[in-house]
Amino acid sequence: MAFEFLQSLTDIEIVGGLTVLSLFIGGIIMGVGIILARTVRLLFSKYYAPKLPQDTAKNFGKLIYFGIIILSFLVFTSTTGVDFSGLLVAGGIFGIVIGFATQSVVSNLISGIFLMMEKPVKQGDKIEIPGSDITGTLLDISTFSARVRRFDGTIIRIPNESFFTSNIRSLSSTPVRRSEAIVGIAYKEDIDGAISVIEKQIRKSMVFVLTLPKPEFRVKELADSSVNIEILVWHPRDDWDQVGPKLLKVVKNALDNAGIEIPFPQRVIWQAKD
């Protein structure tokens, strides 16, 4: 009975030698292929991915999944016995049309592949894209876009093409970073004394400032109202928030406690006699 049913399916031809039975078998092959792809990807992500870098593991996972799907499709086409050459020609022409229409999509795809190969930054890195006001943690680089979680908690999606062609500043590829601040002291104050006071306070209260290299102090400018001193301190790369935003506060408190004047701009106006 079942045999007769299958025999009847072979007799029903859909198009160009493609029968219902071969389509049915092809469907089973594709189904098995998808289940296999998912299982292998699951096993890979459970047993092997933890040993690899996060982004490499993700790319390998995708490669395995889509590789098995494509293989299943090739098996499906070969079992059906359908001649796809005509379809390929038509597909080629159609592809050119689609290519022109979706240039940016293809460009993002290609840029994504190059980004995965070049790896200018990796998942989890803190990055800045100068000129575009984007600073944050790179979440991932996917097929068409990269996602960055900004420090205000929002997530921004950047098309791969624009990410690939931008200048990218990595904030976490070196073990340490430097923060700077400029403070002005009055002309009457002793510069060395002020520097000594600031240095002592930084050493005392800023635990993440490195002992070596030592904090550096430069007289930056003899400005209109003050002698401007530039302060450069190094800290571990992940502790910018413990140093950068607090540096000026520490410096001001140190100068206030030592009675060193931080002048405000002053202008002397001479009034001409009539």
Add this chain to the structure above:
Amino acid sequence: MSDKNSESSLSNYGIYTISENLEFTLPNVEIKIEKMGEHVFSYVRKDAEENILKKIIPIKSSDLTIELCPIRPLNHPARRTSHVYLDFESPIFLSEGSAATVFVSCPIEIGVFLVHGKHKDSLDCFTCDPAHSRFCLYGSPESGTLCKYTKSEIVESYEDSTPFHNGILKINIKNELDHGFTISKIVFPISENSLYYKNSKTIIDSLTATLKKKLALEIIDIDANSIQIDWTRSPTYEAIESVRHMDMGVD
């Protein structure tokens, strides 16, 4: 005299079983453990700046057992590295082909562990010397190694450990170079060294530092050696992680 008095009033390292209340007095730090209920204790740590840490500890038994012991100086102000940079107050000169053994001070932190059966869980860690718990960079900003920094004194023996502040580390130094050399610092991954305690003193596993040539470069090759001693070995506070061997260049 006053120093001796203050030292004698300090608590000792060790395993304590607490049925009601217990207080530890350490330099700049006070710890109070109190029974709150049948199976609940409170743990309160107060430092010199009046910062207070409080934890509630529910337990199965009626007594609380804790271990107070020295741990590696890697957790304060934050866990960032496994390397320690010992900057010698007095540099050591070794002539060609000579060898020497020195005892140097190395900072420690204090760990509190909850003991249940054979297991010891990390409950708290702190430093009694926060003013000197700082980082430094060994090498260039692009490829250097972040280290915990300390000025290190050369001392006479293991007995010179300052309670709750530092432990003593023995370094066997050998000069295999064809000229004399002055060593002013040692950088090494302390995660390979165990700590041992007795009363309030601490010893750290020893190091072997060999000055030698590797290809065209002069380096100091540093290895950790475990020591055989009847002092109690401290449990490990931080998660163990493998550290890449780093050749320390001479300069």
